[in-house]
Amino acid sequence: MIPADFLDLLSSHNFGPFAGVPCSLLGGLINSIECSDEQSYYTASSEGESMGIAAGFSLSGKTPVVLMQNDGLGNVINPLxxxxIPFKLPTLLVITWRGEPHGKPDAIQxxxxxxxxxxxxxxxxxxFSILDQDQDIKSTDALLEEASAYISEASTPYALIVKRGFFDKIPPVQSNCDEKYFKRELYIKSLLTNISFDSPVLGTxxxxxxxxTELAGDHPHFYMPGSMGCLPSIGLGLAKANPTKRFFVLDGDGALLMKLGSLSxxxxxxxxxxxxxVFDNLCYESTGCQATVANTVxxxxxxxxCGYRHCVSVDNLTAFIDYTKNITTNIDGPYFIHIRISTGTMSNLSRPSSTPVEHKNEFIRNL
Ligand SMILES: Cc1ncc(C[n+]2csc(CCOP(=O)(O)OP(=O)(O)O)c2C)c(N)n1
Structure with a gap:
């Protein structure tokens, strides 16, 4: 299904506006909404927040659509x-099905x-109804008719589960990021060479x-593949429990926005x-470069x-290296370093081969 055709179908059944957090499987749909003159898309900091935005539209007579990866359903359960549900607010949930049993192998999280x-x-x-690659316009239209009838009658949420392959692959979205900055990889390499080996590095x-994970080699490090936004808090727990070590938390703008409260x-x-x-490329690069709202933050x-002791914003490697060298002295943190980066990741970037438990055990051993 071409994402723009799906959007036309949703519009013909009076669904919209849209709010959500991207999944790579929804990149084409989000792009189509943002290019549309009739529909609007609200980039929320978390899926739970999307439900609040949707509630505002439901209370105004609309049937909003919340877009999310199934990981984000965890953030949605509370408002749901x-x-x-208790206020009977008409809502359509569009949820991608990552980690589908017997589907294409997917990341462990x-x-x-x-x-x-x-x-x-x-x-x-x-x-719910499931949308897969066998669905054509006619059968999808029929499913949307069913969803729309249910929502009108029951006035509560209905879910569409989007399987991998339902949407046609389309070229990635043009990033809104300025390409004049250095990429994340250079900063990670420079950090690993400039800090002491007994300072663990955590990656979001x-x-x-x-x-x-690809660059750290033997340097003690921890990769948190899911639980988006939790990394600074993991860092807080680790830092308090291990006061003789310095911990470096590598965050993204989208991840930090998802749990911005962790700053406080x-x-x-x-x-x-x-x-x-915080590596700030103004977008969710890992899911296809959809814009975050970081350009106004x-x-x-x-x-x-929020009370961090030393805060800086840098946009070049020399300034970053100078700053990190100062951190190795005995000045108390916490430190906050915001770095403007360009998009672009390492070629052939792999996924970690160890299981979460193996990775945890190795991290604990290194601690
Ligand atoms: C709760 C939840 N929602 C959505 C996702 C999908 N997801 C994985 S990475 C990512 C983007 C992270 O963006 P950012 O922190 O800005 O880092 P970047 O990808 O730009 O490096 C998203 C949305 C997820 N893993 N968990």
Whole structure:
């Protein structure tokens, strides 16, 4: 199915506007909405927030659509159970099915949610239809008719499960990122050569953690593939529990926005041995470069306002190296380094071959 055709079908059944957080399988659809004159897309910081935006539109007589990866369903359960369902707010959920059992092998973090997705929807009495590659315009139209009739009648959410292969592959979205900056890879390499070997480096969901794993060699490191946005908090726990070590947290703009509250928690508890680095390419590069809202966010000021002791924003490698050299002295953190980067990841970037438990055990051994 061509994403723009699917959007036309949704519009013909009066669905919209849209809010969500991207999955690589939804890149084409998000792009089509953003190019559309009739529909609008709200980039939310988390899927849970999308439900709030959707509720506002439901209360105004619309039938909004929330787009998410099934990982994001975890963030949606709270508003779903306490907002959309009890208030009977018409909503269409479009959920990608990553980690589908017996489907194409997928990254490890999708496995459990992939297995439990349908059970979870059943548990919350949310009816659903599955969209796969056998679906054509006519049968998809019929499914949307069914979804629309259900939502009008019951006035509660209905879900469409999007399998890999339902949407035709389309060229990636043009990134809104300025390509004049250095790429993430150069900063990770430089960091690993400039910090002491007993300072563990933690890498967030997506390309950052995968590049770190590829580049770290024997340097103690931790890659958090799922639980998007949790990395600074993992860093807080580690830093407090291991006061003689310095921890470097490598974050993304999208991941930080997803749990922006962690800035206030870190700023409050002030782990002196933590350095929080945010690679800001203004987009969710790992899912296809859909824009985040970072172009209107001043991360450095936010961190300072939340209580981080030293905050800086850099846009070149020399400034970064100079700054990280100062960190090796005995000045108390927490530090916050915002780095403007261009998109672009390492060629043939692999996924870690170890299981989460193997990776955890190795990290603990190195600690
Ligand atoms: C809860 C949740 N929602 C969505 C995703 C899909 N996802 C994986 S990586 C990623 C983008 C991360 O963006 P950012 O932190 O800016 O890093 P970049 O990809 O630009 O390096 C998204 C949306 C996810 N893993 N978990």
């Amino acid at each position: 159970s306490s907002l959309q 999708h496995q459990l949610m992939g297995e439990k997705l349908l059970e979870l929807l059943k548990l919350f009495d949310i009816p 969901t997506g390309f950052t953690g995968r590049e770190l 928690t870190l700023g409050h508890y002030k782990p002196t041995n933590l350095v929080h680095i 001043d991360f450095e000021s936010l961190a300072r306002a």
